[in-house]
Amino acid sequence: MLQIKDIDVYYGSIHALKKLYLEVEQGSIVTLIGANGAGKTTTLNTISGILRPRNGTIMYKGTDITKVAPEKIVGLGISQVAEGRRVFSTMTVVENLEMGGYLRRDKKAIQTDMEMVYSRFPRLQERRKQLAGTLSGGEQQMLAIGRALMAQPELMLMDEPSMGLAPLLVKEIFSIIKDINERGTTILLVEQNANMALSIAHKAFVIETGEIVLQGTAEQLLKSEDVKKAYLRC
Amino acid sequence: MQELIQQLVNGLSLGAIYALIALGYTMVYGIIKLINFAHGDVMMVGAFVGFFSITLLGTNIAVAMLIAMAVCALLGVIIEKVAYRPLRNSTRIASLITAIGVSLLLEYLTIFLLGPNQKIFPDTAFTVKAYDIAGLSILNKDVFVFVSAVGLMLVLQYIIKYTKTGKAMRAVSLDNEAAILMGISVDKTISTTFAIGSALAAAAGVMVGVYYGAINPLMGIIPGLKAFVAAVLGGIGIIPGAMVGGFVIGLLETLVSGYGNSLYRDAVSFGVLILILLVKPTGLFGKDTGEKV
Ligand SMILES: Nc1ncnc2c1ncn2[C@@H]1O[C@H](COP(=O)(O)OP(=O)(O)OP(=O)(O)O)[C@@H](O)[C@H]1O
Ligand SMILES: [Mg+2]
Numbered sequence: 371m372l373q374i375k376d377i378d379v380y381y382g383s384i385h386a387l388k389k390l391y392l393e394v395e396q397g398s399i400v401t402l403i404g405a406n407g408a409g410k411t412t413t414l415n416t417i418s419g420i421l422r423p424r425n426g427t428i429m430y431k432g433t434d435i436t437k438v439a440p441e442k443i444v445g446l447g448i449s450q451v452a453e454g455r456r457v458f459s460t461m462t463v464v465e466n467l468e469m470g471g472y473l474r475r476d477k478k479a480i481q482t483d484m485e486m487v488y489s490r491f492p493r494l495q496e497r498r499k500q501l502a503g504t505l506s507g508g509e510q511q512m513l514a515i516g517r518a519l520m521a522q523p524e525l526m527l528m529d530e531p532s533m534g535l536a537p538l539l540v541k542e543i544f545s546i547i548k549d550i551n552e553r554g555t556t557i558l559l560v561e562q563n564a565n566m567a568l569s570i571a572h573k574a575f576v577i578e579t580g581e582i583v584l585q586g587t588a589e590q591l592l593k594s595e596d597v598k599k600a601y602l603r604c
Numbered sequence: 605m606q607e608l609i610q611q612l613v614n615g616l617s618l619g620a621i622y623a624l625i626a627l628g629y630t631m632v633y634g635i636i637k638l639i640n641f642a643h644g645d646v647m648m649v650g651a652f653v654g655f656f657s658i659t660l661l662g663t664n665i666a667v668a669m670l671i672a673m674a675v676c677a678l679l680g681v682i683i684e685k686v687a688y689r690p691l692r693n694s695t696r697i698a699s700l701i702t703a704i705g706v707s708l709l710l711e712y713l714t715i716f717l718l719g720p721n722q723k724i725f726p727d728t729a730f731t732v733k734a735y736d737i738a739g740l741s742i743l744n745k746d747v748f749v750f751v752s753a754v755g756l757m758l759v760l761q762y763i764i765k766y767t768k769t770g771k772a773m774r775a776v777s778l779d780n781e782a783a784i785l786m787g788i789s790v791d792k793t794i795s796t797t798f799a800i801g802s803a804l805a806a807a808a809g810v811m812v813g814v815y816y817g818a819i820n821p822l823m824g825i826i827p828g829l830k831a832f833v834a835a836v837l838g839g840i841g842i843i844p845g846a847m848v849g850g851f852v853i854g855l856l857e858t859l860v861s862g863y864g865n866s867l868y869r870d871a872v873s874f875g876v877l878i879l880i881l882l883v884k885p886t887g888l889f890g891k892d893t894g895e896k897v
Contacts, residue, residue, distance in 0.1 A: 418784075418785060420781060420784060420785075439789075440784045440785070440787075441784065441787045441788065441789045444785065444786065444787030445787055449785070450785050452781070452782060452785055456779055456781070456782035456785075457782075458774070458775050458778045458779060458782065458783075459778060460774070460778060461771070461774055461775065461778070465771055465774075468768075468771060469771060469772070469775050469783070469786045469788070470786055472768070472772065472786045472787050472788050473786075473787040517786070521786070521787065
């Protein structure tokens with residue numbers, strides 16, 4: 371579904387991604403794990419079109435999206451749940467969800483999807499008139515996921531959805547991610563919480579200072595000594 | 605007491621004009637963090653478009669206002685596209701200097717094309733009458749200015765609060781990268797913001813024509829600065845703040861010229877600016893604390 375071939379991404383003179391490659395098969399959960407500053411967010415933002423690679427290509431469902439504008443990429447079915455949740459703090463929960471469906475014109479189906487988000491996250495329904503900035507961290511993460519779902523994505527990019535959440539909530543978020551995938555959405559999950567990520571993923575890539583240093587099935591990586599040493603401290 | 609009420613009534617229409625102009629400053633600042641110093645001059649262009657619409661096309665004042673709003677909406681979009689967009693990722697000072705350049709360009713281009721002299725706003729378009737209501741003398745021009753300005757502010761509030769475009773404007777000003785990830789086109793949203801802000805300024809320009817009876821190519825400078833003060837007073841980037849700030853400045857100014865000395869009229873707005881920058885730089889409606897992340 372998504373093939374990234376040898377992309378180089380720079381911030382000014384900083385070479386953030388070096389000949390990075392990645393492949394996501396339709397219907398799967400693929401996780402990209404790596405330490406702070408490895409280049410995970412940079413990878414997702416490049417797929418979303420916010421950053422442009424200097425070299426290399428990104429193919430999505432057989433078409434080259436390397437130079438497509440970010441708002442068009444959302445329209446093609448790729449939505450991102452950004453790092454740090456990034457909800458619109460002084461807009462209500464409903465308004466945030468509406469923004470998720472910004473590109474859609476089908477009012478009725480939008481309404482149906484909003485009900486679907488509410489049934490998945492009943493807390494959001496209770497708080498739908500509340501400003502997003504007043505929600506708890508976990509609720510904000512649910513809102514960020516719900517907002518991305520409103521775009522009816524075929525591929526969902528998720529940037530450290532477990533960040534800063536209590537262990538119980540982390541479990542809940544991961545089971546939600548699994549559920550979203552089981553209902554047909556392909557997922558590229560960026561995580562530092564490698565244990566959790568590998569427990570729900572099919573395939574995994576490990577990134578270090580802008581390069582893929584390891585890849586394989588989730589089971590293979592869970593067994594790998596290198597991964598254990600570097601990422602599975604807990 | 606009667607006189608105080610009379611002064612307040614007089615101040616309301618002036619305040620409404622400042623509020624309309626201040627809205628444009630605050631909306632643009634909210635979305636691209638630029639103090640658009642050309643904004644007062646867009647108001648001036650609006651006044652001239654209104655003037656020519658009345659004198660050359662023979663329209664009434666309402667149509668003149670609509671034409672001025674449409675022309676300036678387009679002007680605002682062009683200014684943003686040509687002057688500010690190429691600098692969007694450069695330093696703030698570069699954009700600020702550009703804004704001052706655009707301001708001077710509009711002023712001296714108008715002088716070049718139309719001459720420096722003031723033009724008398726035709727009173728055929730608006731015959732001023734005074735009404736005596738409960739001992740207060742109410743001018744129909746004040747009523748016209750106040751009612752149309754408040755009407756426009758209500759329309760703006762509706763757009764910002766309930767329409768998809770308005771919500772996108774808020775989303776972009778809160779977090780433009782997150783907005784991009786929703787599929788919102790930031791460029792289009794910024795253009796819309798300039799269009800709306802400039803249209804409001806144009807309406808204010810026509811109102812200034814009616815209010816003072818004369819217009820000139822440099823008429824945008826002082827009201828522009830005062831509206832800027834109003835926007836800062838309310839908290840720059842905060843829409844209700846701009847409205848309240850506009851009325852406060854308008855009322856203060858009227859009170860000072862009514863009770864004190866009209867020579868201090870201009871000084872008072874800038875005194876307010878200094879005071880607010882010293883005491884609460886975020887303005888009346890501004891929050892000092894960050895949002896919960
Ligand atoms: N806007 C930027 N300007 C300059 N350098 C940047 C910028 N954003 C990221 N970088 C650098 O690029 C590298 C990769 O950053 P990135 O944010 O992709 O890492 P990450 O893997 O997402 O880390 P984290 O787990 O902390 O979120 C880092 O060295 C970072 O310092
Ligand atoms: Mg990151």
